[in-house]
Amino acid sequence: MNRRVAGLILPIFFSCIAPGWADDLPDAFVRLRDAAPYIRQDIRYAGRFNFLGEVAPGYDRAECILTKKAAEALIGVERRLNEQGLALKVYDCYRPTTAVDYFDSWVGAGPESRLKHVFYPQVERGDLIALGYIASRSGHSRGSTVDVGLVRLADAQLPTPDDAGACDGPMDSRPRESSLDMGTSFDCFSARSAFSASDVSAEAHANRTKLRSAMAQYGFNPYEPEWWHFTLNAEPYPETYFDFPVR
Numbered sequence: 001m002n003r004r005v006a007g008l009i010l011p012i013f014f015s016c017i018a019p020g021w022a023d024d025l026p027d028a029f030v031r032l033r034d035a036a037p038y039i040r041q042d043i044r045y046a047g048r049f050n051f052l053g054e055v056a057p058g059y060d061r062a063e064c065i066l067t068k069k070a071a072e073a074l075i076g077v078e079r080r081l082n083e084q085g086l087a088l089k090v091y092d093c094y095r096p097t098t099a100v101d102y103f104d105s106w107v108g109a110g111p112e113s114r115l116k117h118v119f120y121p122q123v124e125r126g127d128l129i130a131l132g133y134i135a136s137r138s139g140h141s142r143g144s145t146v147d148v149g150l151v152r153l154a155d156a157q158l159p160t161p162d163d164a165g166a167c168d169g170p171m172d173s174r175p176r177e178s179s180l181d182m183g184t185s186f187d188c189f190s191a192r193s194a195f196s197a198s199d200v201s202a203e204a205h206a207n208r209t210k211l212r213s214a215m216a217q218y219g220f221n222p223y224e225p226e227w228w229h230f231t232l233n234a235e236p237y238p239e240t241y242f243d244f245p246v247r
Contacts, residue, residue: 030065064146070144
């Protein structure tokens with residue numbers, strides 16, 4: 001099925017199947033893979049290549065779960081990007097509060113991550129909350145926040161890295177996630193991750209702008225310190241934080 005046809009039948013798909021099709025999810029939540037299997041996923045907290053260096057609690061499977069409203073908007077973003085020869089790569093979607101609480105406690109206790117040299121090479125772990133990289137309460141737990149990157153539509157899917165150089169280092173040494181330069185890799189706790197960082201290339205800033213423009217067209221608001229982080233403006237659960245597992 002081509003993407004144009006998929007876009008035409010999408011409203012029918014959701015209206016016919018929701019809310020009972022995802023019987024192990026809360027009402028109004030969907031698995032993005034079921035609604036849009038062509039959108040690339042690399043759900044990092046379900047594996048060990050992340051700032052923790054381990055699987056995050058609550059991530060039983062590598063799945064992007066979103067509210068139906070956020071999924072519909074993200075499919076619109078993908079469709080627009082495809083027209084430009086580009087595509088999304090999704091790194092995180094709904095995040096259980098169990099994982100958020102673990103991130104919060106991890107900042108102040110336990111051994112240093114084995115991947116510190118990748119994800120926060122120049123930042124002290126104890127400063128990550130104060131700097132805004134880790135939140136005690138996360139919009140991800142409301143189901144309408146996504147972490148996304150930008151790739152070329154024609155490029156093959158890249159495997160999840162297992163090690164790399166610093167996330168804010170030269171493109172050829174940091175984690176290989178896309179053939180497009182985004183200035184840093186995903187989840188890079190660095191000032192260079194800010195959308196308007198002045199010390200990234202013109203190409204990286206142009207790619208960030210393309211991603212932000214497409215996300216904004218479909219109602220997603222950016223988070224300035226992280227070029228990959230967006231929340232649906234009209235999210236259906238603005239005050240509700242969920243804790244069902246990702247599976």
